[in-house]
Amino acid sequence: MTSSDRLADATTGTDTTAEGSDTRYAEHRETTEGRVYTVSGGDWDDVLSDASHDERMVINMGPQHPSTHGVLRLVLEMEGETVTQLRSVIGYLHTGIEKNCEYRTWTQGVTFVTRMDYLAPLSNEMGYCLAVEKLLDIEVPKRAQLLRILLLELNRIGSHLVYIATGGMELGATTAMTLGFREREEVLHLLEHLTGLRMNHAFIRPGGLAQDMPEDFHEAVTSFCKVMDERLPLYDKLFTGQPIWRNRLKGVGYLPVDACLALGVTGPVLRSAGLPWDLRKVEPYSSYEEFEFDIPTSTDADCWARYLIRVEEMHQSLKIVRQVLKRLEPGPVMVEDKKVAWPAQLSVSSDGMGNSLEHVRKIMGQSMESLIHHFKLVTEGFHVPPxxxxxxxxxxxxxxxFHLVSDGGTRPLRVHVREPSFVNLQSMPAMSEGGLVADVIAAVASIDPVMGGVDR
Amino acid sequence: MSENDERHAENPEPGAGQSSAERAEGGLEPTSAEPARPAEPVVAGRQRKGMFGVSGTGDTSGYGGLRLPAYSVPPAERPYGGWFDEFADEFYAALADNGIPAESVQQVTVDRGEITFYVDRDHLVAICRTLRDDAGLRFELCSSVSGVDYGVDVPQRLHSVYHLTSMTYRRRIRLEVTLDCDNPDDPPHVPSIVEVYPTADWQEREAYDMFGIVYDGHPALTRILMPDDWDGFPQRKDYPLGGIPVEYKGAEIPPPDTRRSYS
Structure with a gap:
């Protein structure tokens, strides 16, 4: 061992090797004023690194990583396996949806916003349409309100199933993934039957719905409920009692209610901390106040509680879906105002979808004004008061x-989205600093961010 | 009426014209719980011309001479209705308790069942802290922070908008700060509310990224959605959408913002 390897020992005189003992004292010479030592140091960084044995690591997790729930980049500073600092880097999926909406009519905006949070496209449409309807000061017909709730709750089930699927996969439970996606397929299949598309439906429109439900929707939804009744308890059987799942989630990603409020965290994460804050209950919209359902909460404030809450919310959603089926009455699904509602009389034609031939015949042959009106409404759109x-x-x-600003034109002046994934992701450092790196994965999964919504 | 006369009407001197000596109705009663009237109305929109938003040959409607004035937000008069009055009383009392002048609220607007307070940016943080901490207000949650650009020629074109939620009283209010941004070398400044609402961290970064609003006192005001070395602020109205002509199968497709528009 050379003295430069153990510079700290050499300089402090604690080097006990044969070589070191020679250099125990610095070079010196005798002068008239006494002995003068000439002390020459090495690199101070060598001394420091030798002295402190630093094992600090900075690790980039993502943006392409199977466990980060999408294109999320986590910069971890670690001391061994302990995370000392965590910063999230986002923006990899920024598509400029807010800006794009400013260049499209109010109705076309639905097609954009549905692509933000792609696991809950109908919630996006709903929020956007509620905002536009508030700007227009209109109320959609009862049937449309109830059908919206039906779709939203089906969507919620689908979204929570993906939470279990991807969250499970990230923690190594591949059975959770196969099961979750199998059940979600049922949801998507049903939504395709009801709205025409599996995802990105653009079905909820300002003023109501794009069209009424298909003839057999009652039976389709009922049989879906039956299937889910059988399969949802499966999750309890497979995961709730499972020791590995429990150990990975219990006490992990702790975020108490004051931290939630400071960081603006809402949704299942806030409810897992004990505050029963669910806008369906506290600020009911679209007739939610008429329905009976519970808001599951917990006081554990950890990933385990969030898992249990999401499973319970699926049961509650199913309950709401059943109530909607009972309450539905025939009626219009779009407002009467012909200045807002598209005049389309959709029916299935040879290409699978389209205007009914009778309607085309009428507007082309008998009513020029209808045709003009139809054309204007579709191309120009409707004006929204400033x-x-x-x-x-x-x-x-x-x-x-949704914070929408209108200047009186046919297009929004500003569409700003307060995305829950975006805001909730800010709590990552609070949840995972000081914990193990494996728990970071569990914490991300428990927030369940959708990067399409985070980056918009 | 010129601006000077307007001010005069607000604060008439005793005995002078428009003073209480000349006016039939009372108008000089102390109005403690009233916001100061804005010096200028808050303009929230641009002037419009013609039918298609284009000049030159693009507008074939024959309405090229049509001119629509810019929309300005009307200030609300008491009573505001609903819970707004009760809340406003509580709010102004809390402001007074914390030594914040009532003039820091420049205008109040009640529109579509929502109440908006246009506030002075110098007192923004103190107002937010009062709203959060006062027992009668309790706005625990800052739901959203967003920037709005009302257009190039609009005075005070940039707005920084805050949506606050009181979970205790189940109320929502909106605070708004209006900002000038004429000089590109002197970006608009707003104090950051991160110290009061930590959740504003990323949302202020987003507003900075998209609108170039500088939040003073923010712990790390960097771009969040756009790349770090990006030039310009994408959601400003003078920033083109796409801005790059796209070629598709040999045909040039102009950028969307240069196509004919109908508003």
Whole structure:
């Protein structure tokens, strides 16, 4: 061992090797004023690194990583396996949806916003449409309100199933993934039957719905409920009692209620901390106040509580879906105002979808004004009186708010989305600093962020 | 009426014209719980011309001479209705308790069942802290912070908008700060509310990223959605959408913002 390897020992005189003992004292010479030592040091950094044995590591997790729930980059500073600092880096999926909406009509905006949080497209549409309707000061017909609730709750079930699927996969439970996606397929299949599309439906429109439900929707939804009745308890059987799952989630990602409020965290994470804050109950929209359902809460404030809450919310959603089926009455699904509602009389034609031939015949042959009106409404859109509104809805991830500003034109002046995933992701450092790196994964999964919504 | 006369009407001197000596109705009663009237109305929109938002040959409607004035937000008069009055009383009392002048609220607007307070940016943080901590207000949650750009020629074109939620009283209010941004070398400044509402951290970064609003006192005001070395602020109205002509199968498709528009 050379003296430069153990510079700290050499300089402090604690080097006991044969070589070191020679250099125990610095070079010296005798002068008239006494002995003068010439002390020459090494690199101070060598001394420091030798002395402190630093094992600090900075690790980039993501943006392409199977356990980060999408294109999320986590910069971890670690001391061994303990995370000392965590910073999230986002923006990899930024598509400029807010800006794009300013260049499209109010109705076309639905097509954009549905692509933000792609696991809960109907919540996005709902929030946007509620805001536009508030700006227009219109109320949609009862049937449309109830059908919206039906779709939202089906969507919530689908979204929570993906939480279990991806969250389970990230923690190594591949059975959770196969099961979760199998059940979600049922949801998507049903939504495709009801709205025409599996995802990105653009089905909830300002003023109501794009069209009424298919003839056999009652039976389709009922049989779906039956299937889910059988399969939802499966999750309890497979995961709730499972020791590995429990050990990975219990006491992990702790975030108490004051931290939630300071960081603006809403949704299941806030409810897991004990505050029963669900906008469907506290600020009911679209006739939610007429339905009977519970808001599951917990005081554990950990990933385990969030898992249990999401499972219970699926049961509650199913309960709401059943109540909607009982309450539904025939009626219009779009407002009467012909200045807002598209005049389309959709029916299935040879290409699977389209205007009914009778309607085309009428507007082409008999009513030039109808044709003009139809054309104007579709190309130009409707005018919205100037002003601004904020409309929040409870998406599966928390408070999804739309701040819309109109200047009186046919296009929005500003569409700002308060995305729950975006806001909730800020709590990552609070949840995972000081814990193990494996628990970071569990914490991300428990927030359940959707990067399409975070980055918009 | 010129601006000077307007001010005069607000604060008439005793015995002078428009003073109480000349007016039939009372108008000089002390109005403690009233916001100061804005010096200028808050403009929230741009002037519009013609039918298609384009000049030159693009507008074939024959309405090229049509001119629509800019929309300005009307200040609300008492009573505001609903819980707004009770809340406003509580709010102004709390402001007075904390030594914040009532003039820091420049305008109150009640529109579509929502109440908006246009506040002076110098007192923004103190107002937010009062709203959060006062027992009669309790706005625990800052739901959203967003920037709005009302257009190039609009006075005070940039707005920084805060949506606050009181979970205790189940109320929502909106605070708004209006900002000038004429000089590109002198970006608009607003004090950051991160110290009161930590959740504003990323949302202020987003507003900075998209609108170039500088939040003074923010712990790390950097771009969040756009790349770090990005030029310009994408959601400002003078920043083009896309801005790059796209070629598709040999045909040039102009950027969306240069196509004909109908508003």
């Amino acid at each position: 002003g601004q509104v904020y409309a929040p809805v409870e998406s599966p991830r928390g408070e999804l708010g």
